[in-house]
Amino acid sequence: MTTEEFTPTAAPLAEKLLGSAQEILARYPAGRERSALLPLLHLVQTEEGYVSPAGVAFCAEVLGINKAQVGAVATFYTMYKRRPTGEYLVSVCTNTLCNVMGGQAVYDRLTEHLGVGHDETTADGKITLEHAECLAACDYAPVVTVNYDFTVDQATPDSAVELVDKLAAGERPTPARGARICSLKEMQYQLAGFADPRDGAVGDGVAGAPTLRGVRLAQEHGVAVAGFDPETPITKTKPAREAGALPTPAPAAKADEKADKTAEEKPGRVASVVKAATTAVKAVAGKVEERRHAGQKTEDPQIRTAELRNPTASEPARPGAEAGSPPPANAAEAAGAATSPPAGDGKPAGDSPRTPDPTRGSEEEK
Known part of the structure; x- marks a missing residue:
């Protein structure tokens, strides 16, 4: 191209x-x-x-x-800016731990000092300020980064103001740890996958005490990984298998038979759940079919009523259709049916037509 x-x-x-x-x-x-x-x-x-x-x-x-x-x-990722951004992107973490440790106070002080809010740039185009949800450095909370590199750990409003003043003056202060401060455009070159061309770019910052705490505790207590040699090079590919270690493929037919047998013996978890659910549904359907079978008597009055209304279930019941009374199954049920009047339409009392109140006049007069 x-x-x-x-x-x-x-x-x-x-x-x-x-x-x-x-x-x-x-x-x-x-x-x-x-x-x-x-x-x-x-x-x-x-x-x-x-x-x-x-x-x-x-x-x-x-x-x-x-x-x-x-x-x-x-537009999905916040590291892609959709409008011009300053030479230095100053990010203040205001998420849970950093907020508890004073991150919001740091951010508020910077907004007041710079005269800009979130994702806004100073008039000289030097600094863009933003509050970040998390910068993954809770052990240094609250933290401030410049162009995504850690610059101020355990920040205070005063230390943050000192940082932005130096940046505005053209200085590049030494970061608390990590790589040397660079411009946003220089950082984007690295994020694109290219090496930082500056000589000694990663030589300024040092690892902080919280980062080294685990190593120092291990040294103090003599904790070490058995057989670990720090000089051993890390392999970049999987070690090759020996010729005799490679499995011999089985003939296609036998392999298929073995796979089928294994699948039958050890069905997967999803297959087991589906099979159990299918069995349960079939069992319920079988019971319903048995009750619907001609000549089959059932002791459930609700099912008997449904069968009388629509014996074959071939079509929906017609609205307003009168259902025949199910035959009583025992003496107690027969006695109760004889003394109970037929059920109404089930409408609440409030839905019944109201009796006109002669003292309030007719609807036309209202």
Whole structure:
């Protein structure tokens, strides 16, 4: 694909990003290139700082999908910005633990100091402020990140204000831990799957005490994994089986017979539940059929009444149809039926026609 094949909307970005985009596509198997949409959206933000309409068109044309499909993804994830974002995205965690530890107070102080609210950018375009639901650092609560890297742990309103003042002045303070502070566009390049080109980019931050607590406790108490050698390289693929360890496939016919026999002996959990439910339904249906059978007597008066109204159940009972009285099954039932008047239509008393009140006049006079 060349830059000449893009529409006028996407062509300017294609001139700058097509090479990197093709490198991203090469990471995916043939026919699965659509999975590259996420890093492509980050790639677009390296140039514009947000996913613009031109960026949506560029991604759609690179992947051969429509813009609505790209927009659906870009609007779902909060890390894709839909309007211009500052050079530094300052995120304050205001979720449960950080909030309890003062995260909301930090955020409120920053909104007052910067004069912006959530997802808003300062007039100089330097800082965009946002409150985050969770930054996955509860042991350092409350935390503040800059462009998704941890910058201030156990933050206070004063330490947060000090941070944004330095950023506004063009400084890049040393983070509490993690990688060196970079711009949002530089961070998007890393999120697109490319290495940070800056020399010593990860050399500033160090691991904090809560992170190292488990290791230090293990060292103090002599806890270690038996036979563990930290110098042992991690295998990237599954070890190959020895030739003799490979199972010998059974003939097709015998294999099928064995599978059928195994399935019969050990049915799956879902199959067992379905079978039990089917058996129960058939048992109930059998009882109902037995009661409906001609000449079969039943002791249930409700069922006898239904059978008299519609013996074969071939068609619905007609509204208002009179049902015959079921024959009494015993002397007590016969005595009760003789002294009980027929049931009415079951309407509540309030539905009965009211007797006109002569003192209130007729309906026409009202």
